[in-house]
Amino acid sequence: MAETKHTATPWEVNHAGNATVWIQTAEGDQVCTIDAPGKKQERIALATRIVRACNHHADLLAACEAIASVIWEGEEDQWPNDIAETARKARAAIAKATPGPQPAGTDKT
DSSP states (O other): OOOOOOOOSOEEEEEETTTEEEEEETTSOEEEEOOOSSOHHHHHHHHHHHHHHHHTHHHHHHHHHHHHHHSOTTOGGGSOHHHHHHHHHHHHHHHHHSOSOOOTTOOOO
């Protein structure tokens, strides 16, 4: 299965008039329009959250992978509970953020 690629980041939020809010690339190409109910300020806040998540997705995924690589799966009992739980959460986040078959019990949404 071919991996779907999204528009290159960084993205930024732009707006005009009383209602129009959109996300665009640094070059000014529109990625999407935010057409959600509510005030313009709420749509700007939503777009900002989306942009922040997308722009930093690779960094966050790399951090989770670094955490998961320190504590090997199946060896969590050799670590304090909070560290072992952090590794389990990192693995779950990696599974949700990457394409492909997911381990049993992992919800990708």
